[in-house]
Amino acid sequence: MSAKEVKTGIHFINGDEACCEGALAAGCRFFAGYPITPATEVAESMSRRLPEIGGIYIQMEDEIASMAAILGASWGGVKSMTSTSGPGFSLMMENIGLGICTETPCVVCNVQRAGPSTGLPTLVAQGDMMQARWGSHGHYEIIALSPSSPQEMFDFTIRAFNLSEYYRLPVILLADETIGHMTERVVVPPEEEIEIVNRRKPAVSREEYLPYEADPDGIAPMANCGDGYRIHVTGLTHDERGYPAMDAKAQEKMVTRLVDKIRNNRDKIISTKNLFLDDAEVVVVSYGISARSSMQAVQDARREGIKAGLIKLDTVWPFPEDLIRAVAASSKTMIMAEINGGQMVLELERAACGACPVRLVSNYGGAILHPGLILSSIAKAAKGKL
């Protein structure tokens, strides 16, 4: 094959394209999508690159179909992905739920834009955080990563695929318009250095295999369509055989496993980048593009002698409650910087449990947070002004 799957080397590309390259490096060979600003470039890159390396790009009739198609392809044994923005993300909710209930590995990239509704299609926001967590109906757990640069779009997409294959669920990339459309240096390592995780295969014969009987860590080995296991996969609540089980006992058993496989492994899933936490009095918590504004503000504060610190959430879901609880105990104030009316701040307050006051620095979308805005909030907090 002339074209390479992993374009080792240094590139100057935007976040959307970096997401595509990351997916291909992770082994993604199927993309079903629908054009939507600001995520279209992911689809365009995929439509160019996938045929070169033996994959398939298909533009479906809508985002509902795109999400259904990547679930189907995943059950066909091919790593698959879609990308969209707010409006399409809303349409994908039901089938994301199907992916969670049937434990289907795949990746959904949401390059967020300002909402509600059509909103500001070409301008940044981070208003889909709670939708990513609770958008589908019913109770479930989700994994969501929030890249802050094209380089992280590349790295986090690989991690998203590995997490989805290991924990067997759709993993969401919560990027935003600025990251998606920003062009920066992206370093692609040699193929051998990229760690790839593939789904766990059944080790027993067809007669003994139960598609939804989990190993001790709560994760069930996955037989693909055509492997000869004659599996039944349904969105109905099901037992270990995968057969519909229409009672509260089966529901308790199934949903407990779907939730625990994420919650019990959250230490392995959660990852944050922390700055100056050891002596910080005012700690800014942020993610995505807002984490870069916060980084600037924290460094400016340090120059002014203010003991500021930063927690950058690489994984936004599951939320790092334990870390926040510990830091809140030793902080004067914690500040959430995000581009929405206050969503992750609710999680921050919940995790802080009143151990310290929590502030929000935000706007409703359309522009990134000015570091000065965050800096003034840090300064005010440092002076103990409420």
Added chain:
Amino acid sequence: MITAKTAKNLPPHPMDSLLRTERIPHIWCPGCGIGTVFSAVIHSVKNSGWDPNNIAMVSGIGCTGRMAGYIRLDSFHTTHGRALPFATGLKLAKPDTKIIVVSGDGDLFAIGGNHFIHAARRNMDLTVICVNNLNYGMTGGQQGPSTPLGAKTTTTVNGSPEEPFNFCYLAAACGATYVARWTAMQVRSLRSSISEALDKRGFSFVEVITPCPSSFGRRNRMGTALEMLKFYHGRSVIRSDIDPRDASMDIDREIVVGKFVDIERPTFMDHYEKVNRLNSPQWRAMHPDQKAR
């Protein structure tokens, strides 16, 4: 008389090999025609010459959707209306797997209508079986896209104010390469149509007019399931190879049955490979586990 209890070394029921017998008897109502269609599907699968490990069934939500749970194949019971896009993804990932999509009139043509017309337009290599019982059975008998004008349902107590689709005409218009319609009673013709549809490359569509005694039949005073079976059969007129536009589906006058479309047309995969100028061996090596890494 031989009954299962008294029989000694009798062969099992011929369909049992592809039935998840641990889940039989199934949930469908007494006299519902879905079981008959299901039996025809199993027969066609058994005689298709395809290795059952290489056949998958995808179904949507509704009474017919439950069929995936009873067939001993790789089967996927997806969300309402989304069987076809799911099957599209599955087919593109497993080009050599034969995929059968089974669902009802509401699932395929109301909520799933957009996906149906596009899957047919693309000529995805799928076999679609529509069990048309003229209403939404699972939810208790509401009006659907196939409910006849004036028919009583729980949501049209004064009679349906809408004229239904002609599914075969719609499928043909969207580009399906094989279109046929039978009533549930004409099981032998149905079996041959399903077998032909399975062998057909591209988007094949078979519609079966099926009695729904509990909901549609009861509310429209159509008598027992048996009487409904005979009624639909009585109304049916076999006219194969006519223009699907004229294959009218009107239970008050005549239900035109037969095979209406049987043409050849390149599938999505044919175009995809040609357009991307890929030679298929290299293109086929797309599965992660087949690759060295």
Added chain:
Amino acid sequence: MQKTKKYPITPPDEIGRRKKKMGQVVVIEDRCKGCGFCIANCPRQVLRVSSAFNKKGYHPPEVIDTTRCVNCHFCEILCPEFAIYSVEYDDLEEQD
């Protein structure tokens, strides 16, 4: 057009000796839901509603006269419950 299947023509001298196909209906009673499709549509009127009850309280079909069955399988392929099928008579062990 519809391909017409060529039917094997039995040579004249064999007509006398060709055995009439005999079938035997087998009922899996507990699967039956009493819809009556098989009873009403059997071309040889081999079946009737039995007075017995199955596990769910339905009356499964019973055979009136097994010699009338010609093993056409119509009951088997029409049944929505996979509850009835017919087998070639000589497939069976001679019952007592």
